[in-house]
Amino acid sequence: MRAASQVLEEHRVELSTLDREIGDGDHGENMNRGFGALVTALERDAPDSPGGVLKLAATTLISKVGGAAGPLYGTAFLRAATAVKDAAELDADLVAKALRAALDGVVARGKAELGDKTMVDALLPAVRAAEEAAGRGEDVPTLLKAAAEAAAEGADSTVLLVARKGRASYLGERSVGHLDPGARSTSLLLRTFADVASGVR
């Protein structure tokens, strides 16, 4: 989470710039504020289970991010926390389940479908890749790497899409040609989780 916060801090301006092009220019600020608060909360009193950390992430993001991303990421982490219950360690199956639960949460809240140019376009391919990897019996680092790659590809695919959800949808056809900031932040988060799992960060 600390790494995620750092990555989001590094990409704050990029995400806000993407959001300025097709939204209102605050996505980087929002994410950075939320994950910054999460790091502070973890430093104060870190839960000892992965589920506990995910739950703390959910409540912190919900109360600090605001905007569309706050409740969506909040719900995602909340559902993921519920999915992993009180497991002491996360194996590949659990990670895949948590990602699926997160996706279901985002879709339940935001009602976006694949191709609507939202974070779902990054998260859904990531979940599929994770499930395939889990099916193949890969370990967690490999699974997360696959998920992150799929998310990156998914995020890139949003450039060509017309936005149908969120603020960018007001633009209609004029949203084409711009990367969706929420898809980009999802891809950044998954890349970071993969890096941490494989010891790169």
Place this chain on the structure above:
Amino acid sequence: MRAASQVLEEHRVELSTLDREIGDGDHGENMNRGFGALVTALERDAPDSPGGVLKLAATTLISKVGGAAGPLYGTAFLRAATAVKDAAELDADLVAKALRAALDGVVARGKAELGDKTMVDALLPAVRAAEEAAGRGEDVPTLLKAAAEAAAEGADSTVLLVARKGRASYLGERSVGHLDPGARSTSLLLRTFADVASGVR
């Protein structure tokens, strides 16, 4: 007067630009509006004596120019009208008297002295030159030419002065280096009267 209106129209932007540098940027607009209205009034119903024209100029300028220049020029023309009474033609003596009366009016209203960086710095030397010319027995065109030249010089002299009256006085030392717009418009008017008297316009 028609010629004066035309000249002011031509110099509208110049005067407003001078005024923007050390005032509020409306002097050209104000003068142009006033003399435009005067031409309209003259077209509607031209008085048949010089005094009548001067009086119409006074009332029109007072009610159309606004700003500092409106009452000052208005008073100048009013006093000039009083000075020439109902003379059918203006000789050199009368013109010199009218200019002196105009100056006295401006000073009575505005309380500016020579060197305060106002229209007085153009008008006062012009009056002196006119009186000298009248004393020498010059004719009206020559007298007005001398007055216009003195006014131009006087106006130019304002560049080096610190403003002590009007809006430019707020600037203090920072007013140095700029030509006073009111002195410039006085000089333009006298130049035009001289040109008309000598048949150049």
Place this chain on the structure above:
Amino acid sequence: MKKIINDPSTVVEESLRGMASAHPDLIRVQLDPAVVVRADAPVSRKVAIISGGGAGHEPMHGGFVGKGMLDAACPGHVFTSPTPDQVQAALAMTDGGVGALLIVKNYTGDVLNFETAAELAEADGVEVRTVVIDDDVAVTDSLYTAGRRGVGGTLLLEKIVGAAAERGVDLDGCEALARKVVAQVRSMGLALASGIVPHAGVPSFTLADDEIELGIGIHGEPGRRRVPLGTADEMVKSLLDPILEDLPFAEGDRVLLFTNSMGGTPLIELYLAHGIAERLLAERGVVVERRLVGPFVTSLEMQGMSLTLLKLDDELVDLWDAPVHTAALRWGV
């Protein structure tokens, strides 16, 4: 970026402090989570009317808190919807025992955050209803967008429902009234120049010297299209025509006309535009019975304006005229 601020990250908090010191008789301000409540909250046996949204639209919503309008406003960060805990705090601070109505502008973020708060409050046993306002005719309302945005009509909705709640109308009544207002109000805006979000530091969008953005949102989101800068007559017509067609407003209709500055357009231009709108409406036979002119639903220092038309009947006129005492709107008291 030139702004009268100390630090982009504390703008909202410091501004709220200043607001609290400016209106000690009207409001109380809590900073974490940020809530503006009327000084005498909670008002017992009165439906609580609560709204909120990103900061940067001042006086909306904090300036509408007070007698006869909002019980509380939840200000988010600049142009960022508030979070559920702010709404929960507002609900707790204004609970008069007869339920609360949330007035939510239709933006994904606002809707999701208020929705989450409403769920949490219901779990706590507070009766909460939500009305979403989406008066902006610039956005095509279809399955393929997030739907129309809530803009200038929000003020009219908050004033009218606030007056009803103050008179003791119950939660069902307030909700029904709110839905009626939402159904009868339409807006559209345009921008000549963008404002600057403090933490961004650069204009949200840039327009050429001879172009305007027609159908702009209040967050600098792009509008329907960019068009050449026209005369005031042309600009006002380009706002009014789509509004009139949308409901549609017809000859003989009684309306409230709200001519709003987006912040940076001075009052001299706004009155000029208002006069044109009145003339165009008179030509169509639409009867302007009430008006409001000023910078009320703004987008920082954005230059531009919006027009809002609300179809009136005796009930709405009466509620509009009812006393209101807030920082931004005050009459009859």
Place this chain on the structure above:
Amino acid sequence: MKKIINDPSTVVEESLRGMASAHPDLIRVQLDPAVVVRADAPVSRKVAIISGGGAGHEPMHGGFVGKGMLDAACPGHVFTSPTPDQVQAALAMTDGGVGALLIVKNYTGDVLNFETAAELAEADGVEVRTVVIDDDVAVTDSLYTAGRRGVGGTLLLEKIVGAAAERGVDLDGCEALARKVVAQVRSMGLALASGIVPHAGVPSFTLADDEIELGIGIHGEPGRRRVPLGTADEMVKSLLDPILEDLPFAEGDRVLLFTNSMGGTPLIELYLAHGIAERLLAERGVVVERRLVGPFVTSLEMQGMSLTLLKLDDELVDLWDAPVHTAALRWGV
């Protein structure tokens, strides 16, 4: 230049038309010569309070016409003092038989034009007094300048004297009260960016990205000096210190604090600045008893702000609190 106008030469007239249509209950507008008068003028046996000045400072002065404030306002062209015939018309339209008080901001043009009008009116047998307001501490008041400018304090003067006149105070009393307010009020402003005069079409002045003009006038006349853009804390202090020293205001003094936007500065920044001013005053032991925050004495869309402090006593508090019903200020009614 991007503005919501049709033609620079008709801006004031068209804006007045719009204003008339926006406030039919409050004012009547005459266009040639231009005068805004309260709807019920002339009020018999009431001293007429008349002001005016260049347009571009809206809502000043037209927005202050109505019950409890001005009887008439004479709007000149943008940033150009009105002409004597406007003032004469205003005097005629508001003559209640007990004289008139002219409130004139101290600019050479305003003073000369009102002076001319007063002379003409006296010749017609109307008793006219003139009070010149010069509250701007930014200008050195000496024999070598036109004297201090009239800025934000004008609003406070008009409100307080308007309240007295409404209560039936006679011409001597109104004049004495006006002189008392003038003696006790001080202001200072700063600008971050210039507005654009319609007929000029270009900014009145230009400032670098990191500088502000301290002591700016309301016509974009330059101020005391250009200084680097500071924090809000620094900027507010740089306005407040010269004001406090000038009168001077001392510990224990009761004051009205008026935090004014020059037009283009949004309310979120203005409240932030207001909060700082309140804090600094509290630190000095100056007691803020009344406040006003908003864009009231503006300079088109100029970005910037001004602070005005008025030393209060019970009489002034009472008159400030008295009912007022105008387009821009309204309470108690």
